[in-house]
Amino acid sequence: MKHFLGILLASGLVLAGCEQANQETGADASETGSEIAADKDDIAGNPLLAKWDTPFGVPPFDLIEDEHYLPALREGIERTLAEVDEIAANPDAPTFANTIEALESAGSDLSRVSSVFFAVNSANTNDSTRETAKLIAPELSAMRDAIFLNKELFVRVNAVYEQRESLDLGAEQMRLLSESHKGFVRSGANLDEKSKERLKEINSELASSSQQFGENLLDETNEFELLVSDRADLGGLPGNLVALAAEEAKRRGHDCECWVFTLQRPSINPFLEYSPNRELRKKIYLAYAMRGDNDNDADNKEIVVRMVALRAERAQLMGYASHAHFVLSDNMAETPERVYELLDQVWKPALALAKKERAALQKMMDADGIADQVRGWDWRHYTEKVRKARYGLDQEALRPYFEVGAVRDGAFAVANKLFGLTFEKRDDLPTWHPDQEVFEVFDTDGSHLAILYMDWFARESKRGGAWMNALRSQRKFGGEVSPIITNNFNFPAPTGDSPSLISYGDAGTTFHEFGHALNGMLSDVTYESLSGTNTPRDFVEFPSQVMENWMGEPEVLRMFAKHYKTGEPIPQEFIDKMVASAKFNQGFATVEYMAATYLDLNYHMLGYPAEIGDPREFENAAMDAIGLIEEIIPRYRSxxxxxxxxxxYSSGYYGYMWSEVMDADAFQAFKETSLFDPETAAKYRKHILAKGGSEPGMDMYVAFRGREPSIQPLLERRGMAGNDE
Ligand SMILES: [Zn+2]
Known part of the structure; x- marks a missing residue:
């Protein structure tokens, strides 16, 4: 059960890739159970718990009200605990069926409710759902502990595990058994009673701290606005983004000819690129960079200090040198040393490249007559100027060819050519927001494969970034169930006369999340807890990132990138320019990402007791140690x-790059044959996408590629293999 390995093990209530709404692995001892005295009448009438009498069994969003979530979640916890108690108390000798498979089936009501709740709370939150999330986080972690630290239950799981060689289990069954057993051990099942009690306290505090961190961040992000009242300060900002900023100003009650920019990336990034007003760029840049670090009520520094300390203490309880050692032992990388080995190969050439880029920006800024060195708030602005000068490429001139619907159709077309999938829009299914689109997805033979929700536009009720989650995961055990997947984005909403025109980078994001969706939709395994994106953190970004490769191929661009007004395909001249500039600014992108990766590891490599002092200073020291230049800050500051x-993602942010080694090398397999080579695509589907987490990542990769991945394609792609620039 994902309920088991998903909710309980990875504590992943919501499954996704890049920006995933997972809760901190957490638990709590004190409060649960007793206060779950929900009125039974309420429960009976609660649409979350009733049978979902909808096409394909999609959640009845039209019937669900905010106040339904908390009682349904609490009832789900009750039922899960009762089911698990029954398994633990079974008088029969423990078997694979009455213990491991029984656990796989347990918690299905909770899984159904929590999948919907956490998806909605990420994409369409409000005060009520935020309050529910806050209340339920410690209760869920308490439930998790009650299960994993249940002695009788672990005795049974362990007994089955000890007999595993004589049980005549299939490969996937064996995997389920070993993953389940490992889940118990990694959750503290082998600890003495005193340590178990301390573990529960730690988990509980981590769960609520993590919740608070996210809330503070949302407040800090929404709090700020940059009001611009001089048209000249917008520079060459494209018309649709100007209109969007004007609408935002109106929405916020400014009755003037003015524009508002926010700290959400679709708003701040274009402003930083286009505004010639250096002071305003500095203002919004610093507001973004200082979020959670303003010494106010929403400051996150104390939470960081506390969480790092608690994680180190938990690792020590578990017998690991650090939180990073603990986390990595359950990932493809296995040890921090192997992660550093990868990072250190890329860091030096990346930093050298970024310095070269800085020199080019400085030249451009000097030419503008500005007597200062390039600063963080200048980087994007002058990058665009250099890009234009060097390649004649104006990123924004591309937008008309990337209307959101066209990009979506491009992703669908690629899935059709690779895997034979087809997509049919459904307007009759309930959604959590009117902007959401729903598609029924069919396999090659025309049979139903999945339901796919796509929620495109930025709004205040949505967390930042882009992500995928499964409202229902694929499985065969206990009756075949097809997946229900969501993709979520923060693209600019359409305005009066313009549809949503997204950037080239946003188009890559679309293909990326769609790659996660394919992993969820093409999953073909027996057990839910091993299906879809239930894969290690450093593997999960492989199927998503690999899809980005197709988006950037000229052949694919010609298929979907058409002018939203004229329908003209993107001019060859633009494609040539894009190909020529593919490695442009890769130094910045790589350094910005890797700086955050090192920061993550620096925090989590500390042994117990981990006392970091002031996170601001800790972060500065960590960045000095790798020689980060001051014009670039980590993609995420503390x-x-x-x-x-x-x-x-703690100790796991490196996973994007680890996955990228595989994605770059895997795409080579297509480049070596052809972009839509049927044989390679079939192998990729069979050995990677269909497998979910039912085999170790490297085994799956080797089955697909015939060998382990090479780092060379990644270095080449990023312009770091020799003298590429
Ligand atoms: Zn991702």
Whole structure:
């Protein structure tokens, strides 16, 4: 059961890739159970718990009200605990069926409710759902501990595990058994009673801290606005983004000819690129960079200090040198040394490249007559100028060819050519927001494969970034169930006369999340807890990132990148320019990402007791140690590093690059044959996408590629293999 390995093991209530809304692995001892005295009448009438009498069994969003979530979640916890108690108390000798498979089936009501709740709370939150999330986080972690630290239950799991060689289990069954057993051990099942009690306290505090971190961040992000009242300060900002900023100003009650920019990336990034007003760029840049670090009520520094200390203590309880050692032992990388080995190969050439880029920006800024060195708030602005001068490429001139619907159709077309999938829009299914689109997805033979929700536009009720989650995961055990997947984005909403025109980078994001969706939709395994994106953190970004490769191929661009007004395909001249500039600014992108990766590891390599002091100073020291240049800050600074303090990526942010080694090498397999080579695509589907987490990542990769991945394609792609620039 994902309920088991998903909710309980990875504590992943929501499954996704890049920006995933996982809760901190957490638990709590004190409060649960007793106060779950929900009125039974309420429960009976609660649409979350009733049978979902909808097409394909999609959640009845039209019937669900905010106040339904908390009682349904609490009832789900009750039922899960009762089911698990029954398994633990079974008088029969423990078997694979009555213990491991029984656990796989347990918690299905909770899984159904929590999948919907956490998806909605990420994409369409409000005060009520935020309050529910806050209340339920410690209760869920308490439930998790009640299960994993249940002695009788572990005795049974362990007994089955000890007999594993004589049980005549299939490969996937064996995997389920060993993963389940490992889940118990990694959750503290082997600890003495005193340590177990301390573990529960730690988990509980981590769960609520992580929740608070995310809330503070949302407040800090929404709090700020940059009001611009001089048209000249917008520079060459494209018309649709100007209109969007004007609408934002109106929405916020400014009755003037003015524009508002926010700290959400679709708003701040274009402003930083286009505004010639250096002071305003500095203002919004610093507001972004200081989130969670303003010494106010929403400051996240104390939470960071506390979480790092608690994680180190937990690692020590578990017998590991650090939190990083603990986390990595359950990932493809296995040890921090292997992660550093990868990072250190890329860091030096990346930093050298970024310095070269800086010199080019400085030249451009000097030419503008500005007597200062390039600063962080200048980087994007002058990058665009250099890009234009060097390649004649104006990123924004591309937008008309990347209307969001066209990009979506491009992703669908690629899935059709690779795997034979087809997509049919459904307007009759309930959604959580009117902007959401729903598609039924069919396999090659025309049979139903999955339901796919796509929620495109930025709004205040949505967390930042882009992500995928499964409202229902594929499985065969206990009756075949097809997946229900969501993709979520923060693209600019359409305005009066313009549809949503997204950037080239956003188009890559679309293909990326769609790659996660394919992993979820093409999953073909027996057990839910091993299906879809239930894979290690450093593997999960492989199927998503590999899809980005197709997006950038000229052949694919010609298929979908058409002018939204004229329908003209993107001019060859633009494609040539894009190909020529593919490695442009890769130094910055790599350094910015890797700086955050090192920061994550620096925090989590500390042994117990981990006392970091002031996170601001800790972060500065960590960045000095790798020689980061001051014009670039980590992609996420400590105060807003939600991946590691509000989601499940602690010690795992490196996973994007680890996955990229595989994605770059895997795409080579297509380049060596052809972009849509049927044989390679079939192998990729069979050995990677269909497998979910039912085999170790490297085994799957080797089955697909015939060998382990090489780092060379990644270095080449990023312009770091020799003298590429
Ligand atoms: Zn991802």
């Amino acid at each position: 105060g807003y590093f939600a991946h590691i303090f509000a989601a499940g």
